[in-house]
Amino acid sequence: MGVKITSADKWFSRCVRERAGWRCEGCQSEYPENSAGLQCSHFHGRGSYAVRFDPDNAFAHCTRCHYFFEGNPHEFTRWVRERLGEGAYDILLEKKQVVDNARFARRDVKQRHKSEISRHYREEYRRMQVLRKGGDMERIEFAGYF
Incomplete structure (x- = not known):
């Protein structure tokens, strides 16, 4: 049985x-x-609630790349370290250990329509779409909830 996709997952x-x-x-x-065909690929799996909704823990991968990295964790680790840089990679590892964030995220995603995390990422997505429609064709960063 997989991890259920919540409203927060969808917007993130x-x-x-x-x-x-x-x-x-x-x-x-x-x-x-x-x-x-384009998926949200988590470095630390979605079961790691402390970083489940962390922008540094997720990447846009096609099905082929997602499955490749999932089946080759050493390659994925190398790729993420290179992509984020050593400092951000180390911070991500530390964030994964923040128990309070994990507890909050677990409780929040059960709220469904009252999820603060879902609301945050829905608003970020809409903001990003406005920027994209305004002609911003580069990478558009978004703020993490935590």
């Missing part, structure tokens, strides 16, 4: 893919907006 995933401009961050293939 959209932010990750919008940040990348609907382009795979692995192979650089382009995808139409909201395409199922």
